Amino acid sequence: MEISKYQELCKTFDQVLKSSASTPQIIANNYLHILNSSPEFLKRFDLSKIGKIQALIRFTLISIVRALQSIFDGAHYYTRQEETESEVLFVSHLTNRRQILKDNDAYFGDLPNQLLQNGISNSIVLINHAKVSKKQVLEGWSDSKIQRFILSSSLNFISEVSTYFSQLKSKRQLKSILKGLQIDKVLAQDILNNQLSSNTFNALRVARQVTDIARKKNAKFIVTTYEGHAWERLVFCYAREFNPNIKCLSYQHAAVFKHQHAIMRPLNKKYNPDVILTSGLTGKDIFKQGQLQGTTVSCIGSPKHSDSSLVKDKNQCCLVIPEVFVRECLSLFDLSIDYAKKNLNQKFIWRLHPGMSFDKLKSQSSILKNFPNNIHLSVGSLDDDIQRCDSVLYRGSTAVVNAINAGLKPIYYQQSSDELSIDPIYTHKKGKSIVHNQEELGLALDRDIDAKTMQSLHDFAQDFYTPLDVNALLKLL
Numbered sequence: 001m002e003i004s005k006y007q008e009l010c011k012t013f014d015q016v017l018k019s020s021a022s023t024p025q026i027i028a029n030n031y032l033h034i035l036n037s038s039p040e041f042l043k044r045f046d047l048s049k050i051g052k053i054q055a056l057i058r059f060t061l062i063s064i065v066r067a068l069q070s071i072f073d074g075a076h077y078y079t080r081q082e083e084t085e086s087e088v089l090f091v092s093h094l095t096n097r098r099q100i101l102k103d104n105d106a107y108f109g110d111l112p113n114q115l116l117q118n119g120i121s122n123s124i125v126l127i128n129h130a131k132v133s134k135k136q137v138l139e140g141w142s143d144s145k146i147q148r149f150i151l152s153s154s155l156n157f158i159s160e161v162s163t164y165f166s167q168l169k170s171k172r173q174l175k176s177i178l179k180g181l182q183i184d185k186v187l188a189q190d191i192l193n194n195q196l197s198s199n200t201f202n203a204l205r206v207a208r209q210v211t212d213i214a215r216k217k218n219a220k221f222i223v224t225t226y227e228g229h230a231w232e233r234l235v236f237c238y239a240r241e242f243n244p245n246i247k248c249l250s251y252q253h254a255a256v257f258k259h260q261h262a263i264m265r266p267l268n269k270k271y272n273p274d275v276i277l278t279s280g281l282t283g284k285d286i287f288k289q290g291q292l293q294g295t296t297v298s299c300i301g302s303p304k305h306s307d308s309s310l311v312k313d314k315n316q317c318c319l320v321i322p323e324v325f326v327r328e329c330l331s332l333f334d335l336s337i338d339y340a341k342k343n344l345n346q347k348f349i350w351r352l353h354p355g356m357s358f359d360k361l362k363s364q365s366s367i368l369k370n371f372p373n374n375i376h377l378s379v380g381s382l383d384d385d386i387q388r389c390d391s392v393l394y395r396g397s398t399a400v401v402n403a404i405n406a407g408l409k410p411i412y413y414q415q416s417s418d419e420l421s422i423d424p425i426y427t428h429k430k431g432k433s434i435v436h437n438q439e440e441l442g443l444a445l446d447r448d449i450d451a452k453t454m455q456s457l458h459d460f461a462q463d464f465y466t467p468l469d470v471n472a473l474l475k476l477l
Contacts, residue, residue: 001042003259003420009045010034010261012183016191017267019177024237025170026177027271028203030230031194037259037420038396040325045190052190055197062198063164069154076159076209077125078150080138086147086217088115088122088477091210091224091235094150096354097132100140107225107253109303112146114470120477123147123217125210151209163204164196171195200230207234215242221477226250226276228262233271240270249476251277253302255398255424255464256286264290275476279304281463282427300473301466304398308383308406317347318445319389319408321397324353326364332393333367335413339438340372346445349385351378353397391445396422404431405461407454411435411444428460 013032016022026032035041047055092107094100104110105124112122124146128137134150141148154160174195178188194200214222222239224232236248250273252263264287266272276295278284279302287297320336322329329352336348352358358377362368368377378385382402386392392403393411401424404410410432412423417436425432431453433444449457 001037001039001046001420002418006034006037006042006259006420010265012181012187013191014265015181016174016177016183019181021173021177022268023170023173024207024234025166025204026174026195027237027267028167028200028207028230028234029174029191029195029197030199030203031191031197033228033230033233033262035228035260035262036257036422038257038323038422039419040323040327052193056193059193059197063196063201066154066160066198066201069152071157075152076155076212077152078134078138079147080142084121084147084217086121086123086219088112088120088221088223089210089214089217089219090122090124091222092124092126093225094126094128094130094132094137096130097136099130100132100137103141103144103146104303107303108223108251109468111300111468111470111473115473115477116145118470118474120474123149123213125149125151125213127151127206128153149213151206153205155205155208159208163201167196167200167204203229203231203234206231207238210235211238211242214239214246219246221247221249223249223251223277224273226252226263226273227254228260233267236273237270247275247476248273249275249277251279251300252283252287253279255401256283257396257424258421258426264292266292266295269294277473279464280466282460283464286427296476298472298476299466299469301468303468304401305462305465305467306402306405308402315347315388315390316345317349317389318391318393318411319385319403320348320350320393321399321403322353322356322394323396324355326356326361328395329356329361330365330367331415332395332413335438335441336393337367337371337375339441340374342438343442344372344374346374348375348393349378349389350375351382351385351399393441396424398424400425401461401464404457407458409433409444409447409449409454410457411441413441425460425464428457431457 017032090108092105099106115122128150137150224235239246273295276287276297277300281299284297284299320332322332340348386403386406389408391411392400392408394400395413400410412434414434414436431449435441435444
């Protein structure tokens with residue numbers, strides 16, 4: 001997508017969200033919240049007519065499934081631990097079954113336990129993205145001192161029906177807003193269709209569920225992850241409706257890209273966080289320059305911080321780290337396999353995101369059927385792969401931070417000169433190569449980086465994710 005079209009979409013959607021006539025039901029429309037310039041995210045705005053019809057069918061089928069679930073299982077959430085009050089309520093995510101075996105949270109690390117040690121009671125709400133039974137999840141944390149709540153994928157039947165009719169009513173109101181703003185008819189219809197989408201309903205469910213738990217736990221603080229999704233803003237709004245004095249904190253746990261939008265854009269005050277917690281000094285600097293006036297920015301660090309030192313004398317091997325999406329995998333793998341076939345002395349390690357597997361990739365592409373011996377498929381840990389390499393080829397993956405932290409030279413693949421950047425380390429220029437083709441990749445792989453430049457990359461990585469600091473959070477509480 002061209003930068004001008006991207007900016008125009010952002011401006012148009014913000015006009016709708018900031019309209020004085022917008023309600024929480026309209027804010028829930030996830031289509032209106034542009035996260036960033038990732039091609040995988042932006043493709044939803046460029047669907048063909050057939051793609052739009054398929055999306056509508058998918059929305060309808062998911063709605064039917066959720067309605068049936070609400071009849072047989074009307075619980076908003078599940079927990080098996082002792083019911084106690086919690087001063088702080090964390091909102092996190094369950095993304096895979098491996099998390100169940102760990103007491104530290106995947107996003108907030110051991111912050112909940114550290115708060116408990118400092119006499120501050122807290123609980124964790126988990127949005128369940130994994131195909132794991134609630135029984136298995138709850139039993140996994142039955143002995144933890146931190147109470148966990150697993151959100152259901154549906155509300156009770158009455159609530160589901162009520163939400164549906166409420167959205168129908170808001171759709172008419174949204175149509176009036178779009179008409180008043182004179183928005184293109186095709187785009188306006190896409191916005192209206194998404195007012196009844198499964199993503200929009202899910203945002204409303206999560207906000208309702210989290211607020212119910214916060215009320216029950218008598219929470220004084222809510223701390224959510226912060227990526228720019230509609231449900232985050234709704235949680236703040238709904239929480240303030242039942243308790244105007246509650247403090248809403250948002251945690252920027254992931255990279256902030258050059259064209260990041262929704263987390264930087266202010267809405268009506270009731271939808272904005274009181275405090276933005278950042279995972280490092282880099283994120284803090286970015287938010288300090290942002291538009292969210294009246295919001296405090298504080299760095300609390302990240303569980304992703306690593307103290308690894310620079311490693312010398314590495315092999316002539318390049319680590320390839322795509323994002324979770326198939327198209328992103330093929331983008332980087334296609335570039336590296338063509339180069340590898342012509343340059344047998346250059347080795348590559350293809351490493352997948354934890355949410356992707358080589359079996360899944362095989363089912364959607366033939367790229368793994370015939371590749372040269374100088375390409376190796378990763379079976380070890382990220383640290384093990386990094387130790388075997390001297391460079392890293394990447395696009396949107398934040399694993400590049402781990403790589404430069406250990407002394408690998410970064411090579412960012414930009415598919416075309418006018419492609420919107422998804423480089424997570426875009427603020428750092430020294431020692432980084434930006435390539436568009438095999439020839440430029442070869443030059444980048446052969447390029448030597450002096451010790452001073454390598455140290456600057458390492459220092460940047462140390463600022464990107466700083467050590468987790470419970471004292472910084474305690475001061476805010």
